[in-house]
Amino acid sequence: MSDLKKQRLAESLEILAQLELPRPQLNERTGICLLALCGLDSGKPWAEAQSPLIGIRAMLDFARNKYDKPYAENTRETFRRQTMHQLLEAQIAHYNPDNPARAVNSPNVVYQISPEALDLVQAFGSRSWETKRDEFLVKNKSLVSRYGRAREMAMIPVLFGDAGKMSLSPGAHSELIKAIVEQFAPRFVPGSQLVYAGDTGEKWGYFDKQLLTDTGLSIGSHGKMPDVVLYDGRRNWLILVESVTSHGPVDGKRHSELKKLFGKSKAGLVYVSAFPDRATMKKYLPEIAWETEVWVAEAPSHLIHFNGERFLGPYIEPTG
DSSP states (O other): OOHHHHHHHHHHHHHHHHOOOGGGSSHHHHHHHHHHHHTTTTTTTTOOOOOOOOOHHHHHHHHHHHSSOOOOGGHHHHHHHIIIIIHHHHTTTSSSSSSSTOOOOOTOOOEEEEEEOOOOOOOOTTTTHHHHHHHHHHOOOHHHHHHHHHHHHOOOEEEETTTEEEEEEHHHHHHHHHHHIOOOOOOTTOOEEEEEEEEEEHHHHHHEEEHHHHHHHOOOTTTTTOOOEEEEEETEEEEEEESSSOOOOHHHHHHHHHHTTTTTTTTTTEEEESSSSHHHHHHHGGOOOOOOOEEEETTTTTTEEOOSSSSOOOOOOOOO
16 A cells, blocks of 8 residues: 555544544544545545445445455445444435435445535645534534443443442343342342442442441452452351353352452451353353352342352351
8 A cells, every 4th residue: 555545544534533433433444434435546635525426345346446455245244334334323424315215235225425524524634624523523423422322321220228329331241230239139138238349341330448448458459359249247248249141150269369359358258159040050060169159140039059067158267
Protein backbone atom coordinates (compact mmCIF):
# COMPACT_ATOMS: atom_id res chain seq x y z
CA MET A 1 0.00 0.00 0.00
CA SER A 2 1.40 3.38 -1.01
CA ASP A 3 1.93 6.20 1.48
CA LEU A 4 -0.97 8.14 -0.06
CA LYS A 5 -3.32 5.16 0.40
CA LYS A 6 -2.16 4.75 3.99
CA GLN A 7 -2.78 8.43 4.61
CA ARG A 8 -6.29 8.34 3.16
CA LEU A 9 -7.16 5.26 5.24
CA ALA A 10 -5.77 6.91 8.37
CA GLU A 11 -7.92 9.97 7.66
CA SER A 12 -10.98 7.76 7.27
CA LEU A 13 -10.32 6.23 10.68
CA GLU A 14 -9.81 9.69 12.17
CA ILE A 15 -13.22 10.76 10.87
CA LEU A 16 -14.83 7.67 12.40
CA ALA A 17 -13.06 8.29 15.71
CA GLN A 18 -14.22 11.90 15.82
CA LEU A 19 -17.76 10.73 15.08
CA GLU A 20 -17.39 8.62 18.23
CA LEU A 21 -17.92 5.17 16.79
CA PRO A 22 -17.34 2.36 19.30
CA ARG A 23 -13.76 1.10 19.59
CA PRO A 24 -14.49 -2.29 17.93
CA GLN A 25 -15.41 -0.40 14.73
CA LEU A 26 -12.28 1.74 14.66
CA ASN A 27 -10.43 -0.65 12.38
CA GLU A 28 -9.16 -0.96 8.84
CA ARG A 29 -12.30 -2.71 7.61
CA THR A 30 -14.60 0.10 8.72
CA GLY A 31 -12.21 2.73 7.38
CA ILE A 32 -12.28 1.02 3.97
CA CYS A 33 -16.08 0.90 4.06
CA LEU A 34 -16.32 4.64 4.67
CA LEU A 35 -13.97 5.28 1.75
CA ALA A 36 -16.06 2.95 -0.44
CA LEU A 37 -19.26 4.74 0.58
CA CYS A 38 -17.59 7.98 -0.54
CA GLY A 39 -16.22 6.45 -3.76
CA LEU A 40 -12.91 7.93 -2.69
CA ASP A 41 -9.72 6.43 -4.05
CA SER A 42 -6.40 7.65 -2.73
CA GLY A 43 -5.96 10.19 -5.52
CA LYS A 44 -9.02 12.25 -4.55
CA PRO A 45 -9.38 14.72 -1.67
CA TRP A 46 -12.28 14.45 0.77
CA ALA A 47 -13.91 17.47 -0.87
CA GLU A 48 -14.60 15.22 -3.89
CA ALA A 49 -16.35 12.50 -1.91
CA GLN A 50 -19.44 11.15 -3.68
CA SER A 51 -22.44 9.01 -2.69
CA PRO A 52 -22.60 5.90 -4.88
CA LEU A 53 -25.01 3.06 -4.21
CA ILE A 54 -22.76 0.18 -3.21
CA GLY A 55 -23.21 -3.38 -1.97
CA ILE A 56 -20.89 -5.57 0.10
CA ARG A 57 -19.53 -7.36 -2.98
CA ALA A 58 -18.59 -4.00 -4.52
CA MET A 59 -16.98 -2.93 -1.24
CA LEU A 60 -14.73 -6.00 -1.31
CA ASP A 61 -13.77 -5.16 -4.91
CA PHE A 62 -13.11 -1.55 -3.89
CA ALA A 63 -10.88 -2.67 -1.02
CA ARG A 64 -8.85 -4.95 -3.28
CA ASN A 65 -8.59 -2.67 -6.34
CA LYS A 66 -8.26 0.75 -4.71
CA TYR A 67 -6.49 0.01 -1.42
CA ASP A 68 -4.68 -3.31 -1.99
CA LYS A 69 -6.76 -5.08 0.66
CA PRO A 70 -7.94 -8.48 -0.66
CA TYR A 71 -10.60 -9.47 1.87
CA ALA A 72 -11.81 -13.07 1.61
CA GLU A 73 -15.29 -13.90 0.37
CA ASN A 74 -16.28 -15.32 3.74
CA THR A 75 -15.85 -11.90 5.37
CA ARG A 76 -19.07 -10.56 3.83
CA GLU A 77 -21.09 -11.29 6.96
CA THR A 78 -18.44 -9.60 9.09
CA PHE A 79 -18.72 -6.50 6.90
CA ARG A 80 -22.49 -6.52 7.34
CA ARG A 81 -22.68 -7.24 11.06
CA GLN A 82 -19.53 -5.63 12.42
CA THR A 83 -19.23 -2.55 10.23
CA MET A 84 -22.22 -1.61 8.10
CA HIS A 85 -24.73 -2.23 10.87
CA GLN A 86 -22.91 0.28 13.09
CA LEU A 87 -22.54 2.83 10.27
CA LEU A 88 -26.29 2.61 9.73
CA GLU A 89 -26.93 3.04 13.45
CA ALA A 90 -24.69 6.12 13.51
CA GLN A 91 -26.64 7.64 10.59
CA ILE A 92 -23.49 7.67 8.49
CA ALA A 93 -25.03 5.35 5.92
CA HIS A 94 -28.51 4.46 4.66
CA TYR A 95 -29.82 1.00 3.75
CA ASN A 96 -31.44 0.45 0.32
CA PRO A 97 -32.29 4.16 -0.12
CA ASP A 98 -33.28 3.46 -3.74
CA ASN A 99 -35.78 0.77 -2.71
CA PRO A 100 -36.53 0.50 1.04
CA ALA A 101 -38.90 -2.42 0.35
CA ARG A 102 -36.11 -4.59 -1.06
CA ALA A 103 -35.91 -8.00 0.63
CA VAL A 104 -33.19 -8.45 3.25
CA ASN A 105 -31.81 -11.53 1.47
CA SER A 106 -31.81 -9.85 -1.93
CA PRO A 107 -28.47 -9.95 -3.78
CA ASN A 108 -29.15 -6.33 -4.77
CA VAL A 109 -28.96 -4.88 -1.26
CA VAL A 110 -27.03 -1.60 -1.32
CA TYR A 111 -25.83 1.11 1.04
CA GLN A 112 -25.27 4.82 0.53
CA ILE A 113 -23.63 7.49 2.63
CA SER A 114 -26.27 9.75 4.18
CA PRO A 115 -26.54 13.32 2.79
CA GLU A 116 -25.57 14.77 6.19
CA ALA A 117 -22.52 12.52 6.48
CA LEU A 118 -21.48 13.28 2.92
CA ASP A 119 -21.63 17.02 3.58
CA LEU A 120 -19.59 16.42 6.72
CA VAL A 121 -16.79 14.31 5.23
CA GLN A 122 -16.45 16.74 2.32
CA ALA A 123 -15.47 19.32 4.95
CA PHE A 124 -12.77 17.16 6.53
CA GLY A 125 -9.54 19.14 6.78
CA SER A 126 -11.30 22.48 6.24
CA ARG A 127 -12.13 25.24 8.71
CA SER A 128 -15.77 24.19 8.84
CA TRP A 129 -15.02 20.59 9.84
CA GLU A 130 -15.29 20.97 13.62
CA THR A 131 -18.51 22.97 13.44
CA LYS A 132 -20.16 20.50 11.09
CA ARG A 133 -18.89 17.55 13.12
CA ASP A 134 -20.37 18.96 16.32
CA GLU A 135 -23.68 19.68 14.59
CA PHE A 136 -23.77 16.11 13.23
CA LEU A 137 -23.09 14.64 16.68
CA VAL A 138 -25.73 16.82 18.35
CA LYS A 139 -28.32 15.84 15.77
CA ASN A 140 -27.56 12.14 15.69
CA LYS A 141 -25.89 11.62 19.08
CA SER A 142 -22.80 9.47 19.13
CA LEU A 143 -23.14 5.72 18.71
CA VAL A 144 -20.94 5.24 21.78
CA SER A 145 -23.35 7.16 23.99
CA ARG A 146 -26.42 5.44 22.52
CA TYR A 147 -24.85 2.00 22.94
CA GLY A 148 -23.86 3.01 26.46
CA ARG A 149 -27.45 3.88 27.37
CA ALA A 150 -28.62 0.59 25.91
CA ARG A 151 -26.11 -1.25 28.08
CA GLU A 152 -27.26 0.70 31.13
CA MET A 153 -30.86 -0.27 30.40
CA ALA A 154 -29.78 -3.90 30.16
CA MET A 155 -27.97 -3.87 33.51
CA ILE A 156 -29.09 -6.53 35.96
CA PRO A 157 -30.61 -5.05 39.15
CA VAL A 158 -29.72 -6.80 42.41
CA LEU A 159 -31.45 -6.19 45.74
CA PHE A 160 -29.85 -7.01 49.09
CA GLY A 161 -30.47 -6.28 52.74
CA ASP A 162 -33.35 -4.00 53.72
CA ALA A 163 -32.93 -1.47 50.94
CA GLY A 164 -29.62 -2.17 49.21
CA LYS A 165 -29.46 -1.95 45.43
CA MET A 166 -26.76 -2.41 42.80
CA SER A 167 -26.55 -3.10 39.07
CA LEU A 168 -24.37 -5.66 37.32
CA SER A 169 -23.32 -5.99 33.71
CA PRO A 170 -25.64 -8.22 31.66
CA GLY A 171 -24.68 -11.87 31.27
CA ALA A 172 -25.05 -15.36 32.73
CA HIS A 173 -22.33 -14.74 35.33
CA SER A 174 -24.15 -11.69 36.73
CA GLU A 175 -27.49 -13.50 36.66
CA LEU A 176 -26.00 -16.16 38.91
CA ILE A 177 -24.52 -13.55 41.24
CA LYS A 178 -28.00 -12.01 41.49
CA ALA A 179 -29.41 -15.42 42.44
CA ILE A 180 -26.69 -15.91 45.07
CA VAL A 181 -27.46 -12.57 46.72
CA GLU A 182 -31.25 -12.72 46.43
CA GLN A 183 -31.94 -16.45 46.86
CA PHE A 184 -28.99 -18.27 48.44
CA ALA A 185 -28.21 -15.68 51.12
CA PRO A 186 -31.75 -15.32 52.58
CA ARG A 187 -32.20 -19.11 52.70
CA PHE A 188 -28.90 -20.27 54.13
CA VAL A 189 -27.36 -17.22 55.82
CA PRO A 190 -30.42 -15.14 56.77
CA GLY A 191 -29.56 -11.73 58.16
CA SER A 192 -26.14 -11.77 56.52
CA GLN A 193 -24.65 -8.61 55.04
CA LEU A 194 -23.23 -8.28 51.53
CA VAL A 195 -19.54 -7.45 51.72
CA TYR A 196 -18.51 -7.83 48.09
CA ALA A 197 -20.00 -8.72 44.71
CA GLY A 198 -17.86 -8.78 41.58
CA ASP A 199 -18.97 -7.54 38.18
CA THR A 200 -17.56 -8.66 34.82
CA GLY A 201 -17.79 -5.11 33.48
CA GLU A 202 -16.56 -3.05 36.42
CA LYS A 203 -14.86 -5.73 38.57
CA TRP A 204 -16.08 -4.06 41.79
CA GLY A 205 -19.84 -4.38 41.49
CA TYR A 206 -20.23 -3.73 45.24
CA PHE A 207 -17.73 -3.55 48.07
CA ASP A 208 -18.26 -2.66 51.73
CA LYS A 209 -14.64 -2.15 52.65
CA GLN A 210 -15.41 -1.08 56.23
CA LEU A 211 -17.43 -4.20 56.91
CA LEU A 212 -14.57 -6.37 55.68
CA THR A 213 -12.13 -4.39 57.82
CA ASP A 214 -14.36 -4.99 60.83
CA THR A 215 -13.72 -8.73 60.43
CA GLY A 216 -10.02 -8.04 60.83
CA LEU A 217 -9.15 -8.22 57.14
CA SER A 218 -7.75 -5.66 54.72
CA ILE A 219 -7.75 -6.53 51.03
CA GLY A 220 -5.30 -4.53 48.96
CA SER A 221 -6.05 -6.20 45.64
CA HIS A 222 -9.31 -7.69 44.39
CA GLY A 223 -7.70 -9.79 41.68
CA LYS A 224 -8.36 -13.07 43.48
CA MET A 225 -11.54 -12.12 45.34
CA PRO A 226 -14.41 -14.63 45.19
CA ASP A 227 -17.45 -13.52 43.23
CA VAL A 228 -19.57 -12.91 46.33
CA VAL A 229 -18.62 -12.39 49.97
CA LEU A 230 -21.31 -12.43 52.69
CA TYR A 231 -20.84 -11.76 56.40
CA ASP A 232 -22.96 -13.57 58.98
CA GLY A 233 -22.52 -11.39 62.06
CA ARG A 234 -24.53 -13.68 64.33
CA ARG A 235 -22.13 -16.57 63.80
CA ASN A 236 -19.13 -14.49 62.73
CA TRP A 237 -18.77 -16.27 59.40
CA LEU A 238 -17.52 -15.04 56.05
CA ILE A 239 -19.27 -16.90 53.21
CA LEU A 240 -17.00 -17.00 50.14
CA VAL A 241 -18.98 -17.86 47.01
CA GLU A 242 -17.74 -18.57 43.51
CA SER A 243 -20.26 -18.04 40.70
CA VAL A 244 -19.50 -20.88 38.27
CA THR A 245 -20.62 -20.22 34.70
CA SER A 246 -17.41 -20.12 32.65
CA HIS A 247 -14.67 -20.60 35.23
CA GLY A 248 -14.11 -23.22 37.88
CA PRO A 249 -15.54 -23.91 41.33
CA VAL A 250 -13.80 -23.98 44.70
CA ASP A 251 -11.34 -26.75 43.89
CA GLY A 252 -8.25 -27.59 45.91
CA LYS A 253 -6.17 -24.81 44.38
CA ARG A 254 -8.87 -22.16 44.77
CA HIS A 255 -9.56 -23.29 48.31
CA SER A 256 -5.91 -22.70 49.19
CA GLU A 257 -5.93 -19.29 47.49
CA LEU A 258 -9.00 -18.12 49.38
CA LYS A 259 -7.71 -19.55 52.65
CA LYS A 260 -4.52 -17.52 52.21
CA LEU A 261 -6.32 -14.36 51.06
CA PHE A 262 -8.71 -14.39 54.04
CA GLY A 263 -6.31 -16.05 56.45
CA LYS A 264 -6.09 -13.03 58.80
CA SER A 265 -9.84 -12.68 59.15
CA LYS A 266 -11.31 -13.03 62.63
CA ALA A 267 -14.36 -14.68 61.07
CA GLY A 268 -14.74 -18.34 60.20
CA LEU A 269 -14.58 -19.10 56.49
CA VAL A 270 -17.24 -21.00 54.55
CA TYR A 271 -16.52 -21.93 50.91
CA VAL A 272 -19.38 -22.25 48.41
CA SER A 273 -19.47 -23.11 44.70
CA ALA A 274 -22.68 -21.84 43.04
CA PHE A 275 -23.95 -23.20 39.73
CA PRO A 276 -26.84 -22.07 37.53
CA ASP A 277 -28.06 -25.67 37.04
CA ARG A 278 -27.13 -29.29 37.66
CA ALA A 279 -25.90 -29.76 34.10
CA THR A 280 -23.20 -27.15 34.71
CA MET A 281 -22.41 -28.61 38.12
CA LYS A 282 -21.93 -32.05 36.56
CA LYS A 283 -19.03 -30.74 34.46
CA TYR A 284 -17.14 -29.69 37.57
CA LEU A 285 -18.03 -32.40 40.10
CA PRO A 286 -14.61 -34.08 40.01
CA GLU A 287 -12.91 -30.76 40.81
CA ILE A 288 -14.94 -29.58 43.83
CA ALA A 289 -12.92 -29.51 47.05
CA TRP A 290 -14.03 -31.47 50.11
CA GLU A 291 -15.34 -29.55 53.11
CA THR A 292 -17.03 -27.02 50.86
CA GLU A 293 -20.65 -26.41 49.92
CA VAL A 294 -22.43 -26.50 46.55
CA TRP A 295 -25.57 -24.55 45.68
CA VAL A 296 -27.55 -24.83 42.44
CA ALA A 297 -29.75 -21.89 41.43
CA GLU A 298 -32.36 -24.03 39.67
CA ALA A 299 -33.01 -25.81 43.01
CA PRO A 300 -32.48 -22.87 45.39
CA SER A 301 -33.83 -24.50 48.56
CA HIS A 302 -31.22 -27.28 48.52
CA LEU A 303 -27.58 -27.30 49.49
CA ILE A 304 -25.05 -30.03 48.72
CA HIS A 305 -22.46 -30.68 51.40
CA PHE A 306 -19.10 -32.15 50.42
CA ASN A 307 -18.30 -34.28 53.48
CA GLY A 308 -16.96 -33.03 56.80
CA GLU A 309 -18.55 -33.05 60.25
CA ARG A 310 -20.85 -30.07 59.77
CA PHE A 311 -23.53 -29.19 57.23
CA LEU A 312 -22.67 -25.53 56.74
CA GLY A 313 -19.93 -23.72 58.59
CA PRO A 314 -16.23 -23.06 58.87
CA TYR A 315 -13.73 -25.76 59.66
CA ILE A 316 -11.14 -25.27 62.36
CA GLU A 317 -7.71 -26.20 61.09
CA PRO A 318 -5.85 -28.70 63.31
CA THR A 319 -2.78 -27.38 65.10
CA GLY A 320 0.42 -29.10 66.01
